[in-house]
Amino acid sequence: MxxxxxxxxxxxxxxxxxxxxxxxxxxxxxxxxxxxxxxxxxxxxxxxxxxxxxxxxxxxxxxxxxxxxxxxxADHAHIRCIECGAVADICSPGRRWWHEIQQESGYSLIGSQIEVIGLCPRCLKRKKGNERRR
Amino acid sequence: MxxxxxxxxxxxxxxxxxxxxxxxxxxxxxxxxxxxxxxxxxxxxxxxxxxxxxxxxxxxxxxxxxxxxxxxxADHAHIRCIECGAVADICSPGRRWWHEIQQESGYSLIGSQIEVIGLCPRCLKRKKGNERRR
DNA sequence: ATAGTAATGATAATAGTAATCATTATCATA
DNA sequence: TATGATAATGATTACTATTATCATTACTAT
The missing domain is CATH 1.10.10.10 (Winged helix-like DNA-binding domain superfamily/Winged helix DNA-binding domain)
Incomplete structure (x- = not known):
């Protein structure tokens, strides 16, 4: 097809x-x-x-x-800000980790979906500002 | 509350x-x-x-x-078989990677959701068997 | 035991995605 | 370039996971 x-x-x-x-x-x-x-x-x-x-x-x-x-x-991962929802690209954990998993699990790997969650620099700054103001 | x-x-x-x-x-x-x-x-x-x-x-x-x-x-990741849907636990890429991301991105990390996709040993075996039969 | 309030069950509402189907567009071949 | 096979489309409906609503119930500090 x-x-x-x-x-x-x-x-x-x-x-x-x-x-x-x-x-x-x-x-x-x-x-x-x-x-x-x-x-x-x-x-x-x-x-x-x-x-x-x-x-x-x-x-x-x-x-x-x-x-x-x-x-x-291309092999990469994502980082998302839980405050504002911004999503950016980050580097993946690397081939060595993949190799380790393949050994341990016995799986044949096809791909990965990696999302790291955190606060982006801007939201981090804003939050710190708010705390100081209390 | x-x-x-x-x-x-x-x-x-x-x-x-x-x-x-x-x-x-x-x-x-x-x-x-x-x-x-x-x-x-x-x-x-x-x-x-x-x-x-x-x-x-x-x-x-x-x-x-x-x-x-x-x-x-506990800090761990998941591996899912795209054939049968089985989900198993695997070790996470480790703290060093987190540290790298934190440095590069400027984000303050909260957590990660890591899913690796592949073929589990059983499905892999079955698929290879089918190929040989052709 | 009781008062205050969070939690519950039943149900309706929402939203993102998938399915249906008659019509249209694509493309290998002539 | 015209044609025929068939994949793709637009419009719409259906489905399904999750969330919201609200009157009633259960928990817990006092």
Whole structure:
């Protein structure tokens, strides 16, 4: 089964590759409508699923209730601020750790989804300010 | 605000601590009904949220569409088989990695959610068998 | 034992994602 | 370039996990 290169498909992939944020299906829908006004939300979902299965994009199941998508398929992890929701890229724990897991678990590894949670520098600053004011 | 020790709350925590699987809200609901037949699914959800905020359990946002809960709050990660869905515990990448992230990102780290995806030994064996047969 | 309040059960509401289906667009081949 | 097979689409509905609501009940400090 070959994958046809349709307008929606191409635009979704382009958008995910160029934007460094990690948009949700709905965010992509709103952006795509500017260039493709008649596009349906269903098309967004279907293409995201297909592109993910083809390994062209990554799906992030963060704790926000809706899925995020990432056009950067290089090995990396994410850090999310629990205050403002900002998501940034970070380096992954490295190949040595993967090797250890493979040895210990007996699994054959395919990928990883790593999310570290914390407070971003800005929120951290704001919180400290508030504490001092008490 | 103090947390009252109710039957449902105690049973949920006990169940999560003793079972090494990572049940969903609905699975917990079905198990709890055996001991507490009049319990409501809403109670399960409310208590899971509370226990998570108190740091007594962990919420896992895996890619399955529904949340899993983990009574083991020690620092560890998870490995999931994409064939059969089995979830096992693995060791985390270690403190050195955390330290690196903290330095690089400027974030103040709170926790991490790490999921590695692969094929479990059994599914791996089965797949290899199928290939040989072709 | 009681008063104050958090927790509960039952249910409805919400929201994100998936399924359906008739129509349209893509692309290998002629 | 025209054509035919079929994958993809838009519009809509269905599904499912989770959250909100509200009257009633259970817990606990006193």
């Amino acid at each position: 070959r994958m046809k290169i349709t307008k929606a498909r191409r635009l979704i992939l382009e958008e995910l590759r160029k934007c460094r944020s990690h948009p949700t299906a709905d965010e992509l829908f709103r952006r795509l409508r500017l260039q493709l006004p008649r596009v349906s939300l269903a098309t967004i979902y279907r293409n995201l699923e297909l592109l993910e299965r083809r390994g062209l994009i990554r799906r992030l199941d963060l704790g926000s209730g809706r899925r995020h998508y990432d056009g950067n398929i | 103090r947390m009252k020790i109710t039957k449902a709350r105690r049973l949920i925590l006990e169940e999560l601590r003793k079972c090494r699987s990572h049940p969903t809200a609905d699975e917990l609901f079905r198990r709890l009904r055996l001991q507490l037949p009049r319990v409501s699914l809403a109670t399960i959800y409310r208590n899971l949220e509370l226990l998570e905020r108190r740091g007594l359990i962990r919420r896992l946002d895996l890619g399955s569409g529904r949340r899993h809960y983990d009574g083991n709050i």
